[in-house]
């Protein structure tokens with residue numbers, strides 16, 4: 001049986017848990033504040049902690065951090081009221097297993113949550129999470145940021161909170177919204193998406209809220225809006241930043257009250273639609289520039305998920321390529337140098353751009369070859385890669401007969417430092433290949449210089465350099481020379 005601690009300044013909450021949990025044979029300790037908590041965790045090896053967000057002498061997040069450093073294996077559930085849901089979501093990022101809203105109206109769900117946490121529930125729920133992602137064609141990969149993000153998304157999916165997804169274009173915002181819908185209790189209800197930037201203001205209003213017959217020219221019959229059709233389901237508002245200020249006011253009203261009116265109508269209608277909004281622009285910035293309502297942002301970003309761009313999870317590129325090849329029913333594969341070239345590119349269009357590049361390469365290579373080489377990649381990928389290292393290659397090429405060592409070293413250092421500074425996720429093999437090149441170029445430069453000084457006398461040059469003649473020939477890249485000698 002488990003050791004459980006409950007920290008809440010409302011005594012009734014503690015008493016409630018005491019009855020609920022001791023009835024199941026667990027040992028329960030109660031505390032009213034941070035001071036009690038600090039004492040209790042020193043005295044008992046707890047397995048599970050219920051912590052209220054708002055406490056008289058501290059806040060739940062600080063206690064959570066303390067718990068995770070002193071008793072890392074103890075699971076934690078944060079308790080919250082509506083106004084503190086944002087903090088509770090934050091707590092999940094700090095390692096809380098879940099959060100629950102007070103007052104508790106579904107005891108069965110609470111019991112299931114506790115059983116799940118005390119048993120092996122959390123591993124099996126993670127397996128379910130990855131299985132669901134796979135079924136939906138949502139590739140997560142190994143990238144840590146992406147894994148943390150999907151775990152948070154999976155946990156909050158079951159809560160009735162709005163979600164804001166930010167990320168550059170093509171990073172998979174719609175795929176993630178779809179995943180959240182399927183992981184939620186609403187998965188059997190409709191998931192409907194609309195791009196707020198793709199239609200005019202009038203059309204968007206009628207699409208969202210519906211219209212009555214005769215509401216405007218062309219409204220020959222009444223029409224249901226998405227808030228009506230997606231009732232009990234999920235509405236995906238893509239490019240929310242593009243919605244006009246007038247639409248923003250109407251959206252705010254639905255989010256605050258659940259109420260709306262059809263265009264040209266008078267009846268107040270109610271909806272229970274979960275909104276997942278997405279934006280490729282930073283909405284906080286749009287608020288600062290007065291292009292977006294602050295109160296609407298506050299309603300939308302109860303949970304904010306930010307998708308990393310592809311270049312920041314480039315280690316998973318081969319996995320994405322493999323997935324896209326399968327999706328295209330192709331048996332082709334990409335050569336190592338093609339993948340290397342793709343890893344060097346900065347992918348402004350992210351996953352969508354990658355898919356298009358794979359699709360183009362497959363179309364061009366089909367029937368020609370089984371392995372896709374850099375020749376089948378678009379020019380932009382080649383240009384980008386070479387633009388950085390171009391200078392370095394050209395210095396080397398132009399100095400085949402006597403390398404300008406100083407210039408080469410300068411360009412070499414600049415290039416390596418540019419990789420070092422510009423991109424955290426650099427391909428180390430690529431960097432190391434330049435280190436090998438450096439060794440080769442230095443060897444060759446010394447040999448050439450010495451040969452000039454000895455007027456081409458190889459024996460003398462080799463003696464001066466303290467190497468064998470075979471090594472000298474090897475450094476000059478002459479055939480038959482054994483590199484190991």
Ligand SMILES: Nc1ncnc2c1ncn2[C@@H]1O[C@H](COP(=O)(O)OP(=O)(O)OP(=O)(O)O)[C@@H](O)[C@H]1O
Nearest residue numbers: 137138139168169170171172173174175280351352
């Ligand atoms: N993690 C992923 N696994 C598999 N495919 C993905 C993933 N992320 C994105 N894609 C694919 O990339 C393409 C773009 O994804 P999506 O439309 O979700 O991006 P977006 O961020 O919503 O784009 P936009 O900003 O243009 O609306 C789609 O074809 C999608 O299937």
